[in-house]
Amino acid sequence: MLKKYGIIGFFWLGYFRIRTKLLFRNARLIRFPFRIRGRRLVVVGKGFTTGFNCRIDAFDLKKSNAALITIGENVQINDFVHIGAVEKIIIKDNVLIASKVFITDHNHGNYSGAYQDSPKSTPSSRPIISKPVVIESNVWIGEFVSVLPGVTIGEGSVIGTMSAVVRDIPPYSIAVGAPAKVIKKFDFKKNEWIPVEGS
Template sequence: MKTIIRKYTILDYFILVKYKIFTLFFLRKARLIRTPIFVRGKFLIDFGSGLTTGRSCRIDAFLTNDNLNSQKIIKIGNNVEINDNVHIAATDRIDIGNNVLIASNVYISDHNHGIYKGIIQDSPLSKPNDRDIYSSPVIIEKNVWIGQYVCVLQGVTIGEGSIIGAMSVVNKDIPPYSIAVGSPAKVVKKYDFKNKIWISVSHD
């Protein structure tokens, strides 16, 4: 079995110590928070324990007239690992389960400027920033792995143990124990627990 062997230089250890000291002050129950990190609405976020982040992550929990009485609108489970340049933004609810691994440059949002389906829709002649915010919860269940450059959009649930391939756009629910790829993301494999293998899914 292949595993990554981490070899650190003296400078690497110095930087890790600096991050660890910052972590103890910023979020004591986290494992390691790398700076810079940008957090808005920290009081609306439950970080869980054992969190690891990469550099330049941005986590926005926006206070709105709809969530004034909410306890937490972003909930991050235990032992979650978030890599560099991840942006998570919530006005309603984003739940990330235990042991989720998120690669670099991932965007996860539960909201959108304007509405573009149904009977009443926003006009392209209006200013995007003047349009009402529409939101619906994002749920990422435990043991999910999200690949590089993935975009997870509002109202989506990613089922337990699933894998989202790099550069995918997730705009619909992904069932548990699936591998999904593409834009929009489609399930290409499902795990067969009886035979302990991933089985390809046909889209004919």
């Protein structure tokens, strides 16, 4: 480990591990700076690991006192990941999230359906609209991805870099683009990723 990190890196690693245990007892390693609001509304499983400058925000607007962000076991988020919840975000086991990813279950204002907010109103005055987000186990999310309200990403899926996930992604799929579109699905009989027709 000393060879891998060097003397100074080894010192910082030890320091981060001590601070990690004070913040989340069962986490593996949190690299600081790490910003968290609503700590009591965030549940973290064993083996949670972060990069630098991650931010987790849990705002209990409904005063439910229930967990708003639940992170499963062996989840790794890299540098500058931002996760924000007012209703529910669930990230299941063994999820790997690259740097600069944004995951949110809410938005300022409503832009579809019977009632829609006017663009003449100030964005900060518009009501907070939310829908739960679920990221199933074994998902890999690439760099600069945005995962938006109401989305479920199915088990074993891959989200390509710079994608915007605005609708559900089925299990065992590769999705890319803005909005993210499925381009491959895994065929368990052939044991390979098969391109989706028309993608």
